[in-house]
Amino acid sequence: MVVDIGIGLLGLGAGLAIAGGAIGAGIAEKEIGAAAIGAMTEKEEMFGKGLMLTVIPETLVIFGLVVAILIMGMAGGAA
Amino acid sequence: MIRPQKMTKVRIISPQSYVRNVIEALYDLQILHIVDFKKGEGFDIGQPMKEAAVYSQQLIDIRSAISRLGITGEPVYLRNIKDAQKKFAPINKAFKSTVIKLDSLKAEENRLMEEATNPLANLGITCDRILAYKTLVSFIGTVKVPIEQKISSVTQDYILMQNKLKKHIAFALFVPRTLQEKAKEILNEAGFSEGALPGLKKEDAEAKLTEVRKEIDALQRNLDSLKRHGQFLIDCEFALTQLNEKAEAPLRFGSSRSTFIATGWIPADKAEQLKQNLNKAARKKLHVELLPADDPPTVLHNPKVVDNFEFLLNLYSLPRHYEIDPTILMFITFPLFFGFMLGDVGYGFITLILMLLLERKFASAKPLLRIITIASLASIAFGFVFGEAFGYEFVKHPILNRVHDINTMMLVSVAIGIVHVNLGFVLGFINELKHHGVLQSFFRKGSWVSLQIGIALLGFGYFRHSPMLQLAGGAAVLISVLMIIKGEGMLRIVELPSLVSNILSYTRLYAIGLASVSLASIFNKMASGLFAQGGFFIIFGVLILLVGHTVNLLLGILGPFLHSVRLHYVEFFQKFYEGGGYLYKPFGLLKNKG
Numbered sequence: 001m002v003v004d005i006g007i008g009l010l011g012l013g014a015g016l017a018i019a020g021g022a023i024g025a026g027i028a029e030k031e032i033g034a035a036a037i038g039a040m041t042e043k044e045e046m047f048g049k050g051l052m053l054t055v056i057p058e059t060l061v062i063f064g065l066v067v068a069i070l071i072m073g074m075a076g077g078a079a
Numbered sequence: 080m081i082r083p084q085k086m087t088k089v090r091i092i093s094p095q096s097y098v099r100n101v102i103e104a105l106y107d108l109q110i111l112h113i114v115d116f117k118k119g120e121g122f123d124i125g126q127p128m129k130e131a132a133v134y135s136q137q138l139i140d141i142r143s144a145i146s147r148l149g150i151t152g153e154p155v156y157l158r159n160i161k162d163a164q165k166k167f168a169p170i171n172k173a174f175k176s177t178v179i180k181l182d183s184l185k186a187e188e189n190r191l192m193e194e195a196t197n198p199l200a201n202l203g204i205t206c207d208r209i210l211a212y213k214t215l216v217s218f219i220g221t222v223k224v225p226i227e228q229k230i231s232s233v234t235q236d237y238i239l240m241q242n243k244l245k246k247h248i249a250f251a252l253f254v255p256r257t258l259q260e261k262a263k264e265i266l267n268e269a270g271f272s273e274g275a276l277p278g279l280k281k282e283d284a285e286a287k288l289t290e291v292r293k294e295i296d297a298l299q300r301n302l303d304s305l306k307r308h309g310q311f312l313i314d315c316e317f318a319l320t321q322l323n324e325k326a327e328a329p330l331r332f333g334s335s336r337s338t339f340i341a342t343g344w345i346p347a348d349k350a351e352q353l354k355q356n357l358n359k360a361a362r363k364k365l366h367v368e369l370l371p372a373d374d375p376p377t378v379l380h381n382p383k384v385v386d387n388f389e390f391l392l393n394l395y396s397l398p399r400h401y402e403i404d405p406t407i408l409m410f411i412t413f414p415l416f417f418g419f420m421l422g423d424v425g426y427g428f429i430t431l432i433l434m435l436l437l438e439r440k441f442a443s444a445k446p447l448l449r450i451i452t453i454a455s456l457a458s459i460a461f462g463f464v465f466g467e468a469f470g471y472e473f474v475k476h477p478i479l480n481r482v483h484d485i486n487t488m489m490l491v492s493v494a495i496g497i498v499h500v501n502l503g504f505v506l507g508f509i510n511e512l513k514h515h516g517v518l519q520s521f522f523r524k525g526s527w528v529s530l531q532i533g534i535a536l537l538g539f540g541y542f543r544h545s546p547m548l549q550l551a552g553g554a555a556v557l558i559s560v561l562m563i564i565k566g567e568g569m570l571r572i573v574e575l576p577s578l579v580s581n582i583l584s585y586t587r588l589y590a591i592g593l594a595s596v597s598l599a600s601i602f603n604k605m606a607s608g609l610f611a612q613g614g615f616f617i618i619f620g621v622l623i624l625l626v627g628h629t630v631n632l633l634l635g636i637l638g639p640f641l642h643s644v645r646l647h648y649v650e651f652f653q654k655f656y657e658g659g660g661y662l663y664k665p666f667g668l669l670k671n672k673g
Contacts, residue, residue: 034572048394052648055641062587065594073631 010075014068021064028057081407083400083660085347086314086375088114090338090368091657099128101341102328104360106667108125108323108353111343112376113666116333125329133322137164137171143315144174148302150309151659154317163315170308177305181298188291195284198242200251203286216256218263221247223270232256236667268621270629328666334374342667344375375400377660384453385410390446393653395648396658399515403506405656412499413643418457420591420639422481423599424633425469427458451636454643465592469628470599481589481596488589496585497531499646500578503654504528510655522566524655527578530559582651587642 036050089111093101094419105111116124144150157163178487198221225248230237238253241438247270252264333340344355354367377397379389381404388409405657421427434452462468466477481488504524511520533555540548602623609620652658 004231020264051641052394052644055645056649057585058642059584062584062590065590066489066583066586069489069590069593 007075007078010071010078014071015076017067018061018064021061021067024064025057025060027056028060032057038060081403083377083398083402083404084380085401086344086378086663087350088342088344088345088370088375089350089353090340090342090370091357091365092338092368093361093365095334095337095339095356097364097598098332100124100360101357101365102325102388104356105328105341106325108349108356109665110345110353110668111341111348111666112345112663113328113331113341113343115331116340116342122217122333122335122340123334125334127330130327131323133324134319134326137167138316138319138323139169140175141319142314143169144305145309145312145316147174147178148306148309148312150306150312152310152313154313157314158221160318160322163272163311163318166311167315170305170312174302174305176301177298177301181295181302184291184295184298186245189286189289191284194427195272195288196246196280197276198247199251199276208249214245214256216259216262218252218254218266218271218273219250219276220274221249221272222266223247226250226252226265226269229265229269230262234258241412247272247374251276260369265418277655303314313500324666334494344663346378352606376663378663379406381406384449386543387446387449387668388413390450391644391647393662394644395652397660397662399660401527402510402657402660403655405506405652408502408506409647410453414454416495416588416643416646417451417454417639418459418461419492419588420594420642421455421458422461422465422592423466423469424459424462424473425628426635427455427462429632430455430458430636445637448650453641467596467599468535469601470596470631481592482600488593489586492586492589493582495588496650498581499585499651500582501528501531503651506654510657519566522562526559526562527654529555530575530578533557533559537601581653584650585646587646591638591642595631595638598631598634599628602631 033054036046036054039046040050091101116122118124124409175626199219221244223246227239227241230239230252234254236255240251242249252266254263329339331341333342350367350369355369357365377400378390379386379397381389388406391409391413392398392404392406416425421430431452434455435449438448438452443446464478465475465481466474467481472480472482479487481489504527507524508520511523515523520565533552536548536552536555538552540546540550540552553568560572560575563575605627606620606624609616609623
């Protein structure tokens with residue numbers, strides 16, 4: 001499938017958007033997750049709260065995904 | 080059910096002679112959340128009843144027996160506690176003596192095993208008569224390299240017995256005391272490690288070891304046979320815990336020589352029942368007064384199916400007694416969000432079956448499983464709306480197509496976000512009404528709603544090219560911002576952008592759904608490609624379908640669950656919820672079963 005380089009760059013941009021979001025969320029959740037496991041070892045009831053707090057940075061991925069979808073929408077419109 | 084149950088604080092005063100009766104009556108009523116008495120003003124805490132010490136000791140014994148024997152099970156009502164205590168005494172004696180003997184035998188076994196595997200065992204020397212000489216000095220142990228040559232180069236006056244092992248040489252060396260230092264030097268160079276001679280010959284040690292092991296087995300069988308009392312022990316433990324609670328209750332009351340005072344919380348509508356029962360127990364020599372007080376425990380009371388969702392509130396934080404209880408709202412919105420995200424007939428159906436099966440096995444997790452069951456019903460409904468089953472679009476023109484109607488889906492998600500967030504503001508408004516009155520509440524919460532209306536008018540006016548609307552919108556925005564500053568202070572301005580980010584956060588409803596659909600359709604495409612090749616590849620195709628959809632299902636339960644809950648806890652609760660209530664633990668919760 002040969003496309004115009006502009007469309008290709010848009011695709012690249014979309015990929016970067018989601019990649020950046022995912023890496024950011026990964027780094028954030030890594031720290032929180034480690035702390036959550038530590039808390040859980042001491043007190044089993046912390047599992048619910050710990051899991052909840054660990055998932056809070058998911059917003060970063062969502063925003064990345066939304067931007068990627070919008071960019072792909074632009075690509076589809078331009079093609 | 081929109082607010083937690085109303086509670087009253089009561090103070091019960093009665094003579095000490097009736098303290099037992101009152102405690103029994105309270106335990107049976109199961110409604111008083113005791114507020115432990117704090118020392119001061121002439122009153123001290125009470126003395127536990129005499130039998131408390133006995134109960135405590137027996138509880139310790141029973142619990143150690145239960146844990147050592149590894150007994151599990153549900154307790155059943157024990158009719159006669161005195162007989163039970165008598166029956167327990169010989170069991171306890173047998174248990175303790177067996178355990179003591181067993182432990183000492185196990186220690187002996189370890190010692191014998193060390194002896195039997197002592198590397199110095201085969202040197203041909205026994206016992207300890209060789210260790211204390213005036214003119215001779217002995218070295219016993221292991222070295223890493225042979226030492227015979229070095230020793231013989233120093234003196235011919237020595238006795239060396241050696242035994243070559245895998246990595247060392249076990250040895251016993253006897254030299255005149257005058258050569259002690261030289262010998263030490265040589266030995267240290269060779270990596271000398273001191274050892275002790277075994278006390279027994281190897282054969283003797285092994286014989287004794289088998290004997291000891293036989294005894295250990297016999298004792299272990301004894302111990303295991305005690306397991307047949309398992310159910311009895313559990314019933315005893317339960318009954319004794321109840322008795323112990325009652326016997327130690329006076330520690331939580333205020334006491335003088337002749338009176339005791341018990342303070343606590345009861346549901347407001349149970350006050351009459353409390354007075355009647357206690358008056359009967361204390362033959363009217365009792366005084367109950369209702370105190371005005373402000374920090375009751377939180378008791379949520381919701382109708383039958385809705386109360387499962389209290390689990391989500393317990394996970395986060397219980398509402399204060401004056402707040403709105405959002406459980407019933409979560410009953411509506413949580414399954415909606417979950418269904419919107421999972422939105423697949425096939426996955427929803429399997430989740431439903433799975434949860435119903437799990438409920439049989441893990442009865443204790445019933446609230447959580449029920450929540451997901453209800454949510455899976457919503458998923459099936461949304462699956463028909465989106466026309467998806469296991470990622471396959473089985474409806475030609477569904478109401479909403481997740482993969483292609485991107486813009487519509489995003490708009491729907493954002494719209495849901497706007498509705499939910501504003502619902503939060505409305506609830507916040509209602510909560511504030513109780514404390515601050517209409518005007519303040521409007522400044523604090525209503526202003527956010529009017530802010531959004533203003534922005535909407537602005538946008539509308541811009542797209543319709545109507546200066547009238549734009550002016551109205553701009554004015555509304557300005558007035559709202561001023562109201563926010565007036566109601567909550569200047570710093571609240573920094574939260575204006577967070578309004579946008581909170582609403583946009585709801586786009587995850589679409590994003591997660593899209594991810595799930597995409598993953599499923601990828602597996603479907605891979606499998607159909609393999610099916611087309613026919614023959615052997617069909618097996619691969621089926622395998623890919625099974626593994627892929629299982630993974631997607633697990634993600635599809637975990638993901639939507641966590642994100643729905645997160646949307647509630649963060650975006651929704653932030654607008655109105657305070658939390659920080661404490662749990663209601665009435666005296667007597669360990670009620671007899673059966």
